[in-house]
Amino acid sequence: MRRIACVSFVMILAALGGCAAVQSDRSVLAAARSANYTEDYIYDYWIQTASGKNTGVGGSNVSEFSRGGTSGQRCCARMPGVGQTIRVVWEVGGRQDDRSKWKTYTRDVDVKGVMPKPNYKLQSYLIVRFFPDHEVETELLAGDGDLGPENLRIDRLFFGRPRVMRQKGE
Structure with missing residues (x-):
């Protein structure tokens, strides 16, 4: 099962190549x-610039940690890079809750990570990590870097590995 998850993630990375450009x-x-x-x-959840403009980057249906803790992705939009401030907005609630019961949270965070090399054409990824007490952090993984399971910056959750609780800042 882990191998299937790993192969699936690598195939997604390959299929989405060509979107990133600095x-x-x-x-x-x-x-x-x-x-x-x-x-x-x-x-x-969605990513905005520090001034509140939607970037088009985001995701939906993010499972609880006990149910895998991951989601799908939306491909390719321009957003602020490493060292810049972005706004993360997300909506939470019970799986069966009516939308009127959802709660919305917003945090301004600095993008951590590494920018891709100039003119490199592979996909980059913004990892958005949600933590208890409605904390969030973001990290950019450059498309020209190591995107496999051996990269400790990539959460084990994406590879179907045993769920290991990560702390903010790790």
């Missing part, structure tokens, strides 16, 4: 992946 304004084209270290079901 601009002189330090923005990057990226897709988001999420790791949920809470028991909140996250219906939807």
Whole structure:
């Protein structure tokens, strides 16, 4: 099962190649992946610039940690790069709750990680990590870097490995 999850993640990475390009304004084209270290079901999340403009990067249906803690992804939109501030907005609630019962949270965070090399054409990924007490962090993984399971910056949740609770800042 782990091998299937690992192969699936690598195939997704390969299929989405070609979306990333670094601009002189330090923005990057990226897709988001999420790791949920809470028991909140996250219906939807999206990335905005620090001024509140939607970037198009985000995800939905992020499982609780006890149910795998990951989600799908949306491909490719331009967003601020490493060292810049972004706003993460997310909606949580019970799986069967009516939308009127969902709660929305917002946090401004700095993008951590490494920018891809100039003119490199493989997909970059913004990992959005959700933590208890409605904390969040983001990390950009450059498409020209190591995106396999041996990279300790990539959460084990994405490879079907045993769920290991990660702490903010690790």
